[in-house]
Amino acid sequence: MKAGIVLFPGTNRERDMAQALRLVSGRDPVMLWHRDTSLPQLDLVVLPGGFSFGDYLRSGAMGAHSPLMREIRSFAERGGHVLGVCNGFQILTEAQLLPGALLRNAGMRFLAQEHFLRVETADSPFTRDWSKGDVFRAPLAHGDGNYTAAPDVLDRLEAEDRVAFRYVSAQGQDDAADRRCNPNGSQRSIAGVLSENRRVCGLMPHPENLVDPDLGATDGVPLFSSLVKSLVA
Amino acid sequence: MSMTVNAELAARFGLSAEEYQKVLDIMGRVPSLTELGIFSVMWSEHCSYKSSRVHLKTLPTKAPWVIHGPGENAGVVDIGEGLAAVFKMESHNHPSFIEPYQGAATGVGGILRDVFTMGARPVANLNALRFGDPSLPVTRRVIDGVVRGIGGYGNCVGVPTVGGEINFHPAYNGNPLVNAMTVGIARTDKIFLSAAAGIGNPVVYVGSKTGRDGIHGATMSSAEFDEHAASKRPTVQVGDPFTEKLLIEACLELMATDAIVAIQDMGAAGLTSSAVEMAGKGGVGIELDLDKVPQRETGMTAYEMMLSESQERMLMVLKPERTETARTIFEKWDLDFAVVGVLTDTARITVRHNGRTEADIPLAPLADEAPLYHRPLVHTPPPGRIGIVADPVGIEHALLTLLACPDLASRAWVWNQYDSGVGGQTSRRPGAADAAIVRVEGTRRGLAMTTDCTPRYCQADAHAGGAQAVAEAWRNITATGALPLAVTDNLNFGNPEKPEIMGQFADAVRGMGEACRALDFPVVSGNVSLYNQTSHPNGISTPILPTPAIGAIGVIEDVTKAVGLAMPEGCELVLIGE
Amino acid sequence: MKIRVNVMLKEGVLDPQGKAIGHAFEVLGFSNVGEVRVGKTIELEVDTADREAAAAQGEAMARELLANLVIEDFAVEVAE
Amino acid sequence: MKIRVNVMLKEGVLDPQGKAIGHAFEVLGFSNVGEVRVGKTIELEVDTADREAAAAQGEAMARELLANLVIEDFAVEVAE
Numbered sequence: 001m002k003a004g005i006v007l008f009p010g011t012n013r014e015r016d017m018a019q020a021l022r023l024v025s026g027r028d029p030v031m032l033w034h035r036d037t038s039l040p041q042l043d044l045v046v047l048p049g050g051f052s053f054g055d056y057l058r059s060g061a062m063g064a065h066s067p068l069m070r071e072i073r074s075f076a077e078r079g080g081h082v083l084g085v086c087n088g089f090q091i092l093t094e095a096q097l098l099p100g101a102l103l104r105n106a107g108m109r110f111l112a113q114e115h116f117l118r119v120e121t122a123d124s125p126f127t128r129d130w131s132k133g134d135v136f137r138a139p140l141a142h143g144d145g146n147y148t149a150a151p152d153v154l155d156r157l158e159a160e161d162r163v164a165f166r167y168v169s170a171q172g173q174d175d176a177a178d179r180r181c182n183p184n185g186s187q188r189s190i191a192g193v194l195s196e197n198r199r200v201c202g203l204m205p206h207p208e209n210l211v212d213p214d215l216g217a218t219d220g221v222p223l224f225s226s227l228v229k230s231l232v233a
Numbered sequence: 234m235s236m237t238v239n240a241e242l243a244a245r246f247g248l249s250a251e252e253y254q255k256v257l258d259i260m261g262r263v264p265s266l267t268e269l270g271i272f273s274v275m276w277s278e279h280c281s282y283k284s285s286r287v288h289l290k291t292l293p294t295k296a297p298w299v300i301h302g303p304g305e306n307a308g309v310v311d312i313g314e315g316l317a318a319v320f321k322m323e324s325h326n327h328p329s330f331i332e333p334y335q336g337a338a339t340g341v342g343g344i345l346r347d348v349f350t351m352g353a354r355p356v357a358n359l360n361a362l363r364f365g366d367p368s369l370p371v372t373r374r375v376i377d378g379v380v381r382g383i384g385g386y387g388n389c390v391g392v393p394t395v396g397g398e399i400n401f402h403p404a405y406n407g408n409p410l411v412n413a414m415t416v417g418i419a420r421t422d423k424i425f426l427s428a429a430a431g432i433g434n435p436v437v438y439v440g441s442k443t444g445r446d447g448i449h450g451a452t453m454s455s456a457e458f459d460e461h462a463a464s465k466r467p468t469v470q471v472g473d474p475f476t477e478k479l480l481i482e483a484c485l486e487l488m489a490t491d492a493i494v495a496i497q498d499m500g501a502a503g504l505t506s507s508a509v510e511m512a513g514k515g516g517v518g519i520e521l522d523l524d525k526v527p528q529r530e531t532g533m534t535a536y537e538m539m540l541s542e543s544q545e546r547m548l549m550v551l552k553p554e555r556t557e558t559a560r561t562i563f564e565k566w567d568l569d570f571a572v573v574g575v576l577t578d579t580a581r582i583t584v585r586h587n588g589r590t591e592a593d594i595p596l597a598p599l600a601d602e603a604p605l606y607h608r609p610l611v612h613t614p615p616p617g618r619i620g621i622v623a624d625p626v627g628i629e630h631a632l633l634t635l636l637a638c639p640d641l642a643s644r645a646w647v648w649n650q651y652d653s654g655v656g657g658q659t660s661r662r663p664g665a666a667d668a669a670i671v672r673v674e675g676t677r678r679g680l681a682m683t684t685d686c687t688p689r690y691c692q693a694d695a696h697a698g699g700a701q702a703v704a705e706a707w708r709n710i711t712a713t714g715a716l717p718l719a720v721t722d723n724l725n726f727g728n729p730e731k732p733e734i735m736g737q738f739a740d741a742v743r744g745m746g747e748a749c750r751a752l753d754f755p756v757v758s759g760n761v762s763l764y765n766q767t768s769h770p771n772g773i774s775t776p777i778l779p780t781p782a783i784g785a786i787g788v789i790e791d792v793t794k795a796v797g798l799a800m801p802e803g804c805e806l807v808l809i810g811e
Numbered sequence: 812m813k814i815r816v817n818v819m820l821k822e823g824v825l826d827p828q829g830k831a832i833g834h835a836f837e838v839l840g841f842s843n844v845g846e847v848r849v850g851k852t853i854e855l856e857v858d859t860a861d862r863e864a865a866a867a868q869g870e871a872m873a874r875e876l877l878a879n880l881v882i883e884d885f886a887v888e889v890a891e
Numbered sequence: 892m893k894i895r896v897n898v899m900l901k902e903g904v905l906d907p908q909g910k911a912i913g914h915a916f917e918v919l920g921f922s923n924v925g926e927v928r929v930g931k932t933i934e935l936e937v938d939t940a941d942r943e944a945a946a947a948q949g950e951a952m953a954r955e956l957l958a959n960l961v962i963e964d965f966a967v968e969v970a971e
């Protein structure tokens with residue numbers, strides 16, 4: 001699997017993402033600069049976490065206008081696989097490669113804690129190594145992770161099985177109104193979504209920080225092993 | 234305020250009559266306003282350590298694994314495999330009371346710069362915080378802003394905040410303490426220092442533009458905080474962590490080349506202290522042309538530019554033939570880059586602006602004749618014997634009371650606002666072990682780190698309290714399985730002109746020194762913050778508790794062997810020690 | 812010419828900041844406050860002497876960058 | 892009555908957001924843009940029929956909560 005990681009000014013989880021891709025796929029990803037005007041031959045483009053352009057206007061807004069994003073859009077239109085984590089998810093929604101938007105957390109505070117996600121579909125190149133209903137740990141680290149979209153958009157996402165992950169309690173219960181289950185107030189507890197062709201995925205939590213047994217956890221591995229299975233022909 | 238240079242203005246700039254007379258002697262004339270400004274910041278408590286230096290000299294600073302002790306931007310110790318840990322702690326107490334969010338945020342920014350200036354990639358932040366009575370609304374406002382500010386800055390630059398400590402006591406009501414620590418990792422053969430060299434080499438300014446931020450911050454932070462503080466209020470500095478992140482990446486990219494001769498961040502007293510220190514340490518002269526300085530505001534005077542504390546700026550001396558390489562890197566990262574001066578053989582600092590010479594000072598006397606005080610001191614009387622304590626409530630009630638008290642209650646609400654995992658190397662996050670552990674990227678090694686101090690012990694007995702803080706840090710590191718290596722400190726005390734305070738200071742330092750020697754645990758960097766006092770409406774001024782905060786690091790060869798707090802099932806509890 | 816762009820969350824989009832401020836007002840004892848909404852103001856200078864051109868440019872800048880039309884509305888004012 | 896409070900950074904205080912947005916405009920090809928400043932707008936309803944009372948309350952709310960007077964200025968407007 002040949003993966004590329006996009007660097008924006010202010011990106012700060014590129015090393016984490018590179019480490020995870022290397023550990024699970026055995027291959028070093030290439031680093032891409034936001035001002036590049038062409039993409040190399042790649043199986044997967046990853047937009048990692050961080051604060052692109054400081055997130056000073058809206059999280060991800062300025063990153064979405066980078067020259068490389070035009071190339072990534074056409075890569076996605078040609079059926080390319082794109083993963084956006086945290087700030088990467090915000091950029092993908094700002095670029096309208098994924099529906100919805102991410103508002104300020106309901107509690108108005110930055111959330112940096114371990115939390116639990118439930119896999120809502122195993123039918124995607126990002127989730128096939130899980131089973132639907134699996135619950136796993138994933139760290140949160142965001143100030144603007146409160147997912148919102150118009151009700152008809154949300155209905156459609158659910159009808160098309162495009163909700164990838166939901167925030168849940170350790171026991172796997174979802175309750176959008178309860179901050180202990182749904183810490184940032186996301187509508188319908190949505191933590192991650194898929195594009196119509198299921199090849200673009202965005203999520204707020206950080207599975208890339210839980211892939212290394214030496215650091216005590218491997219909960220995030222299936223995201224990357226799913227991609228390896230799907231993308232290594 | 235009238236800006237005619239005389240003894241009265243000098244006093245308002247924080248120079249005593251005697252100190253001002255020294256200035257007149259050195260200059261052989263009445264100094265210009267800019268010159269007076271330069272003397273006043275260089276001779277402030279903050280920059281000159283004039284009250285504390287004689288005591289700090291007694292601390293042990295050497296060990297075979299120490300590469301650079303105090304005197305550089307941060308301490309440097311060997312951690313094996315050709316790598317070094319670079320670390321330091323620094324206070325931002327007064328700014329954090331004036332504007333808690335920005336004060337704490339810029340404190341984090343400042344300590345990060347001290348570490349990456351030396352060529353290290355910052356890998357962890359810690360902090361040591363003291364607040365007033367938690368039931369007061371002002372305390373809540375301050376703590377909320379400080380915690381948000383630390384998180385806001387650290388999370389954005391992408392350096393994990395992995396540990397710290399928080400205490401409460403009414404003595405901090407009008408003077409909270411915000412001490413921030415950064416740990417970075419560099420190659421031992423790629424450490425960058427600040428001594429300028431090479432007559433004719435260009436002096437280069439990079440980072441953000443200069444504005445009228447925090448003028449006289451260095452003298453302010455050394456002046457006792459009183460009810461007139463509001464009128465002395467400097468323009469508050471606003472932190473820009475995004476620019477800091479760019480500055481980290483651009484500097485590290487440039488450091489991978491061989492372009493840099495010397496580099497220094499612009500901290501307190503910005504352009505003044507960085508230029509004076511670089512030239513002074515290198516024994517060369519420096520000429521600055523302020524017309525070349527990138528400016529955010531119009532009509533700034535030489536005095537304002539030399540004293541501005543605008544954040545996210547650095548000064549470097551480059552090899553002339555590599556200037557364009559450097560410019561390309563900084564432009565790639567959208568940062569200002571300007572050649573603002575040149576090294577000279579005059580041993581003087583000269584500052585030009587609009588075709589005029591605004592300052593021309595010999596560097597040697599500016600450093601050598603800086604004031605140094607052996608301030609009078611009295612020791613705190615030893616505490617009385619406590620005797621046998623009656624138990625009026627029963628052990629269960631006592632335990633619940635302790636668990637619920639603000640000094641011991643869970644800090645999860647604090648560290649759950651700090652990104653402790655960014656970087657992908659965090660092995661033990663806050664709450665998981667007695668010291669935080671961060672793996673050294675590319676190795677199996679881990680760095681263990683902690684901050685510790687118990688101010689009420691220091692209040693009762695500064696000598697024992699100073700020693701205890703060091704011992705606690707050592708124990709916290711040892712408890713994870715790591716080998717303790719070295720210490721940084723942040724000595725927060727009241728007004729040193731009061732003999733009781735000076736006594737606390739001297740005794741705490743003596744206790745620290747003894748503990749460090751006994752434990753082979755040298756002090757490699759640190760910071761002193763004095764005049765932490767609050768004036769009350771009735772005219773009385775009260776000091777904070779003596780607070781010598783200790784930051785320490787250790788190394789463990791295999792992170793997978795580190796020990797945490799969580800007790801696995803079926804294990805036995807063993808008590809070691811009395 | 813000076814332009815001011817006001818960006819507000821659309822009617823119907825839950826405003827976490829507004830909600831938090833509304834709650835804080837209650838705590839402070841301002842009990843007669845209804846819904847609170849928080850928006851952004853962006854003030855900038857554009858180098859043109861033509862009011863209409865300035866307004867059109869403000870509109871373009873808002874659409875392209877300043878507002879996220881999925882969740883936000885905007886209004887452009889050109890100062891006298 | 893509807894009140895709008897505008898909060899802007901004081902003259903001379905660094906505005907990192909404005910700086911970054913100004914830079915983004917350049918990248919997007921809006922080359923004629925001068926300084927950009929970003930502020931907050933807070934809109935709220937107060938239950939009173941008296942314009943002056945509303946304005947006074949807006950001022951009090953701004954001082955107590957909405958603006959950080961160390962670094963920000965504010966202006967209160969009462970809508971028609």
Ligand SMILES: Nc1ncnc2c1ncn2[C@@H]1O[C@H](COP(=O)(O)OP(=O)(O)O)[C@@H](O)[C@H]1O
Pocket residue numbers: 360361362394395396397398399641644647648651662663664665666667709
């Ligand atoms: N200001 C802070 N920032 C980050 N972590 C903190 C802070 N204060 C406390 N912690 C973390 O909370 C945990 C408990 O703190 P504390 O009660 O002081 O522990 P100890 O007494 O073992 O040093 C530690 O892991 C510590 O690093």
